[in-house]
Amino acid sequence: MPAEPLLRIEGVAKRFGPVAALDGLDLDVAPGEFLALLGGSGSGKSTLLRLVAGFETPDSGRILLRGEDLAGKPPQARDVGMVFQSYALFPHLSVFDNVAYGLRREGVARPEIARRVAEALAMVGLQGMERRMPHQLSGGQRQRVALVRSLAKRPSLLLLDEPLGALDAGLRERTGFELRALQRRTGAGFVMVTHDQAEALSLADRVAVLEGGRLVQCDAPRVLYDRPATRFVAEFLGGANLLEGRAGADGAVECPAVGCTLRLPGAAPPAGAAVSVAVRPERIGLLPATDAPRGANTAAGTLRELAYRGEAWVALVATAGGQVLRVVLPGGAAPPPPGDGVALAWEDGANVVLKE
Ligand SMILES: Nc1ncnc2c1ncn2[C@@H]1O[C@H](COP(=O)(O)OP(=O)(O)OP(=O)(O)O)[C@@H](O)[C@H]1O
Numbered sequence: 001m002p003a004e005p006l007l008r009i010e011g012v013a014k015r016f017g018p019v020a021a022l023d024g025l026d027l028d029v030a031p032g033e034f035l036a037l038l039g040g041s042g043s044g045k046s047t048l049l050r051l052v053a054g055f056e057t058p059d060s061g062r063i064l065l066r067g068e069d070l071a072g073k074p075p076q077a078r079d080v081g082m083v084f085q086s087y088a089l090f091p092h093l094s095v096f097d098n099v100a101y102g103l104r105r106e107g108v109a110r111p112e113i114a115r116r117v118a119e120a121l122a123m124v125g126l127q128g129m130e131r132r133m134p135h136q137l138s139g140g141q142r143q144r145v146a147l148v149r150s151l152a153k154r155p156s157l158l159l160l161d162e163p164l165g166a167l168d169a170g171l172r173e174r175t176g177f178e179l180r181a182l183q184r185r186t187g188a189g190f191v192m193v194t195h196d197q198a199e200a201l202s203l204a205d206r207v208a209v210l211e212g213g214r215l216v217q218c219d220a221p222r223v224l225y226d227r228p229a230t231r232f233v234a235e236f237l238g239g240a241n242l243l244e245g246r247a248g249a250d251g252a253v254e255c256p257a258v259g260c261t262l263r264l265p266g267a268a269p270p271a272g273a274a275v276s277v278a279v280r281p282e283r284i285g286l287l288p289a290t291d292a293p294r295g296a297n298t299a300a301g302t303l304r305e306l307a308y309r310g311e312a313w314v315a316l317v318a319t320a321g322g323q324v325l326r327v328v329l330p331g332g333a334a335p336p337p338p339g340d341g342v343a344l345a346w347e348d349g350a351n352v353v354l355k356e
Contacts, residue, residue: 039195304318
């Protein structure tokens with residue numbers, strides 16, 4: 001992280017009556033960084049964007065853009081653009097006029113407006129569509145117009161609130177890639193709200209996970225996925241299995257709900273300590289009961305449910321201890337039929353010890 005972040009959020013709190021929408025949040029965004037804000041409904045994601053854009057005022061804390069405190073600065077005076085899920089194009093204005101709108105309001109000269117609009121539309125492959133009205137565009141095209149409209153003023157920070165939420169799955173992925181390319185080309189910092197974890201992981205440089213108005217973890221996608229800090233993050237991202245146990249004198253963790261012993265990577269926990277461990281479903285191998293391995297990180301069980309998803313199988317296995325574990329196998333695997341006895345096995349490195 002460079003010395004001066006593009007955006008710095010320091011201890012920001014915001015209440016709406018009895019609801020603490022944000023509860024003392026600290027977060028930095030580096031210049032040119034793509035940050036995703038991920039969290040469940042009501043976790044405070046939109047409130048955070050609205051505070052940065054200037055549509056709401058924090059109760060306490062500071063918001064700095066390139067070191068400048070934004071307190072008291074109206075939205076239009078901030079070097080910040082915003083894109084909403086609902087496109088929010090002016091229906092009675094052409095594509096050209098929609099993109100030119102903000103530039104005209106700023107008093108930019110006409111030839112410069114024409115140049116910037118053409119450049120903006122070319123960036124998202126919409127050249128030649130200047131005269132079209134919003135209703136003559138597809139959903140994906142409308143969202144691209146909304147995107148470049150918000151970038152026409154060349155803000156150093158772009159806030160995006162569920163920008164892909166209204167698009168269907170195929171278009172969502174393609175527009176996501178375009179968004180990413182656009183971000184790289186403009187060099188602007190992007191902060192995107194989403195509650196789609198796959199979208200956050202695939203597009204962002206870092207993902208900030210919010211829970212109840214607090215930041216629970218902010219890391220690169222791979223780190224967040226492989227090393228979730230808390231139970232919430234582990235469950236929210238990829239539906240990890242949560243195993244509870246107690247450390248023995250040898251450092252191994254007995255897990256009665258599964259009927260297994262866990263061997264942890266790294267330093268052994270003190271004897272008697274309660275330990276929570278996350279194990280990703282795709283890190284667990286599934287074998288016929290006849291090939292059951294012995295020792296740590298193995299469990300016996302019965303295959304309860306099996307679902308084919310094309311690129312993967314999802315299996316639910318009721319373990320000897322009673323807890324049901326979720327296992328994801330590659331689509332090319334040939335799992336046994338439901339009802340069969342199975343054995344599960346995973347490596348030490350798959351055991352991620354959670355802080356809380
Ligand atoms: N203007 C408002 N008046 C009253 N309560 C509000 C207002 N705006 C937000 N809240 C409350 O603050 C909390 C956080 O809301 P926010 O919209 O930031 O969540 P979110 O994470 O964006 O949720 P979603 O994913 O559902 O959009 C919620 O409990 C919400 O009901």
